[in-house]
Amino acid sequence: MEPIRETMKRVVNAPAFSERYNEMRREVLEHPGVQKFLEENAAEVDKNVVDKGLGKLYEYIYQSHDCNKCPGLGDCINTLKGFEPNLVLERGNIGIAYTPCRLKNQYDNKRRASSLIHSMYMPKEVMQATLADFEPDASRMEAFRAVTEFLDKATGPDNLPEKGLYFYGKFGVGKSYLLSAVANELAEMNVKSVLVFVPEFMREMKQAIGDQTLQEKVDYVKRADVLMLDDIGAEAMSSWTRDEVLGTILHYRMAERLPTFMTSNFSYSELQHHLTYSQRGEKEDLKAARVMERIKALTEPIKLDGKNRRN
Template sequence: MEPIRETLKRVVNAPAFSERYNDMRKEVLAHPGVQKFREDHADEIDDSTIDRGLGKLYEYIDQSHDCNKCPSVDACINHLKGFEPNLVLERGTIGISYTKCRLKEAADNKRHASSLIHSMYMPKEVMQATLDKFDADESRMEALMAVGEFLDQVTGPGSLPEKGLYLYGQFGIGKSYLLSAAANELAELNVKTVLVFVPEFMREMKQAIGDQTLQEKVDYVKKADVLMLDDIGAEAMSSWTRDEVLGTILHYRMAEKLPTFMSSNFSYSELEHHLTYSQRGEKEDLKAARVMERIRALTKPVKLEGLNRRN
């Protein structure tokens, strides 16, 4: 039987193999990344180093660089999905290290931003909102500008303006969308936001009394870096939810100077009227005025106008 070394030697020296080897070597050496690597290490790399590292060099050129062959992270062709190869020279030997690619960076940043937004009962499609897709005609420009002015003052979690916005107007004109778009912008600035659909939240608070999670849920909402209360005034407000839930949340945020956004179909005066009457028809002017005092301290009113975009 022929010794294995002799067999390998015969295969390597065969014309067909030699031709393929030379073609591969030319292809490798013509690659811009390999050429730059050789230039950067001109004093350390010779032909024998290239020949010993030809396998690694081919592995390098066969992959995507700067995402030039990959439309997305999921469709990445590289050996480590989401990571691109870099040539390295260690003790005279060519090797490959991997670093996160730009698509992977963008996907991770987006995932991190999403984790900073806690949505409670908000529609999924609204949570994809962006400011650049907000239809800002002349009647809606004031609201968009107000959101922009708030965001311009934010450089991170420790630099938040004390006052948020109170967006009010008719049904379906984009108040929830604008809140969600602002939350997504804040997430890009590493600011955690809690977005709450108020009618459903108040219903859950009544149930939370029975399962003893009321205080935990109220604490989570009231301590958010930025709190957004969507559709306040659409709930059937009882004296208890007004005073012990909403009042408690607003009092804490006013005392701690934490920015709060709200959206409503009601103006300030209309909301105060709504808060004045309990579900049992009791008129409680003083308690409603106390809640409104906190809302006025926490927000700046901005009217949003336009056509109903849900129809």
């Protein structure tokens, strides 16, 4: 039987193998990424180093770079999904280091941003809102400008404008959508937001008395970096939820100068009228005025109008 060493020598020296090897070597050395690497490391890389590292160079060129061969993160063709190869020198030899690719960074950033937004009873489709998809027509331009001014002033969790916005108008004009879009923009700045659908929240607060979680839930909401109260005025407000829940939250945020956003179908004056009458029909002007004073201290009113975009 022919010794294995002699067999390998005969195969390697065969014309067909030599031709394929030279073709592969030429293809590798013509790759722009390889050429750049060799230029940057010309003082340390000679022909012997290249020949020893040809396998690594070949592995490098047939993978995706800057996601140019991948339609999406889930269809990544690289050895490590979501990571792109970079040529490196390791103790005088050519090696490959893998770093997160552009698509993986985008995915990770999106997941991180999502973790900074806590939604309480808000619809999932609303939570995916973006300012890029908000149509600032004439009836909504004032709201769009107010939002961009707020975001321009916000540079991070430690530098936020003290005053938020109060969006009001008829059903379906984009008030809730705009809240979520702002929350997503703030998340890109590492700012945490809590979005609360007020009618459902108030119903849960009544139940929280029984399971002794009321204070914990109120404290969580009132201390949010940015609080967004959606659809205030749509709930059947009792004296207790108005004064002990909503009033407590607003008083804390006013004292701590924490930005607060709200949406409502009511203007300021209409909301005050709504807050004046309890479920029992009792008229409580002073208590309603006290809550409204806090709302006015925390927000600037902006009307949204236009067509109903839910239809």
